[in-house]
Amino acid sequence: MSQSEFDIIHRYFSGPSWPLSQDVVLGAGDDCAILNVPGGKELMVSTDTLVEGVHFPMNWDAGLIASRALRVNLSDLAAMGADPLACTLALTLGSAEEIWLQQFSDAFRSLSVEFEIPLVGGNLAKGPLSITIQVMGTVAAGKGLRRSRAECGDEIYVTGLLGEGAGGLKVIQDQRSESEFADLLMAYCHPHPRLIAGQKLLGLASAAIDVSDGLMADLGHLVRASGVGAQLNFDEVPISENLIKLVGTEQAREMALTGGDDYELCFTAPAELRSQILSTDFGVMVTRIGKVTAAGAGVTLLDGNGQAIDLAATGYLHF
Amino acid sequence: MSQSEFDIIHRYFSGPSWPLSQDVVLGAGDDCAILNVPGGKELMVSTDTLVEGVHFPMNWDAGLIASRALRVNLSDLAAMGADPLACTLALTLGSAEEIWLQQFSDAFRSLSVEFEIPLVGGNLAKGPLSITIQVMGTVAAGKGLRRSRAECGDEIYVTGLLGEGAGGLKVIQDQRSESEFADLLMAYCHPHPRLIAGQKLLGLASAAIDVSDGLMADLGHLVRASGVGAQLNFDEVPISENLIKLVGTEQAREMALTGGDDYELCFTAPAELRSQILSTDFGVMVTRIGKVTAAGAGVTLLDGNGQAIDLAATGYLHF
Secondary structure: OHHHHHHHHHHHOOOOOOOOOOOEEEOEOEOOEEEOOOOOEEEEEEEEEEEEOOOEOOOOOHHHHHHHHHHHHHHHHHHHOOEEEEEEEEEEEOOOOHHHHHHHHHHHHHHHHHOOOOEEEEEEEEOOOEEEEEEEEEEEOOOOOOOOOOOOOOEEEEEOOOOHHHHHHHHHHOOOOOOOOHHHHHHHHOOOOOHHHHHHOOOOOOEEEEOOOOHHHHHHHHHHHHOOEEEEEHHHOOOOHHHHHHHOHHHHHHHHHHOOOOOOEEEEEOHHHHHHHHHOOOOOOEEEEEEEEOOOOOEEEEOOOOOEEOOHHHOOOOO | OHHHHHHHHHHHOOOOOOOOOOOEEEOEOEOOEEEOOOOOEEEEEEEEEEEEOOOEOOOOOHHHHHHHHHHHHHHHHHHHOOEEEEEEEEEEEOOOOHHHHHHHHHHHHHHHHHOOOOEEEEEEEEOOOEEEEEEEEEEEOOOOOOOOOOOOOOEEEEEOOOOHHHHHHHHHHOOOOOOOOHHHHHHHHOOOOOHHHHHHOOOOOOEEEEOOOOHHHHHHHHHHHHOOEEEEEHHHOOOOHHHHHHHOHHHHHHHHHHOOOOOOEEEEEOHHHHHHHHHOOOOOOEEEEEEEEOOOOOEEEEOOOOOEEOHHHHOOOOO
């Protein structure tokens, strides 16, 4: 793609409609982009790859691919409380089809404007379709939300509704009514990176992670990194009426715990900040779902009576 | 690869033998890495993808792939005069074979130490083999070597020998003696990013680019970005005896002009800096090969008598 690479970048991925910012000293087109990291800030960096047929269905709409790829990456910035600075895009595709490139780049540009994350560089290679995005953001030095700083006695919260991503995937797989389950589909196709919530949690949350692998797994990562344990109240995990309508209450709860692809934030905070947290406008609902305990037990699930539930023994974990 | 991804990263891509630095505030393992960009510095960012069967031969040695991938990316930092800060690795592979991962990660770690570029994050996905690396570096604010600042009257230089990368590829393709042409093979498999030369050129060079697509093409990018033209002296382009031995003088010169994969630096500098440049130790030989002219003509090739050569008309451009 050596010759046409320049044409494609010029035609689809550059021009005055693409956003820049005062911290982009030099955008795409040189050997490197040049970025300014403002004084007193630290740089946050994360990268993710989506491969066709693995992370999204074959022959998926190009605009959906761009949207999901960038949103999933932005979610990692959100989980650290970072303010988006810039991103790069390494796009590998089999052939340079005009319609595909137009749809992909239109969607990418539109999100780049919406989330104020200029595209400052990239690479175009010939090969099986895959999209690798690296996002960069900034946060006040020393203030970034890490996974590793939850403390025994902290309370556990989650933004938004859980299980929606897994529900949306099921709507697609089972070819259910797209209009009836539009919210679930949206949650899967266009997950909303909780950037504002992450930034507002700076100074409030003791630890945070985004829910990409499922709440049980991701909260597990957080408590291991922090050297603590957690009790999760099964009944308090927020699920939607739509998800219950799709799969019933029991499976909805299971999807909320293990489904993944939600890209909500799970965070911990000292108990004395509860009223402040519950009265803050994070741009999304926030639900208290458990508490941080001493190390050793990992994540324990409790029923409404405070009794431990063995999730594996319930037989729910079948999908 | 959701479950084993963590195991693989833990086993092959982390641990005390992997380098960090004081500017890595937080390495891999959280939602983002956290980097410190020292005060007064700007951040340089570049990304490149290598796909199996496109950018390197099928079933190539894993250590060679890691080496070539990281070196090619570092060359972009070199071309801006940047000091390596950190990198991320997005690795897509079909299956997690132990020997492959061990060889790949050993080579990557060893280069990461050699070039002082800590690996601070990444992604592991299942799919056709491809490697996307993003490198980040720093340079004193406003001092980075851009392509766009060459001026009429400047002189044109190149580091090292040209055509070596293309020669090495030909040795592989034609299955020639590996010991006889070891230097060419090395140049193709383990290109040397000219980081020290790039950094020493800060304040001397007016513009720079790395030679990845071939000297004619890359110098073409540089003069277009700068709004100037260039005259290149055909006889002065540095080629090796080895390359001449492999393909003869005429084709050696052609490979030096159009072969690509050399990852040397081509740079311009004001004529009055010539003696300073030719007496500086850049860690590699530097050859003056032409001069910057007024805009309009692109890159003109001159023979020993100062007569223009039409490269296309010579019939050399056949590979």
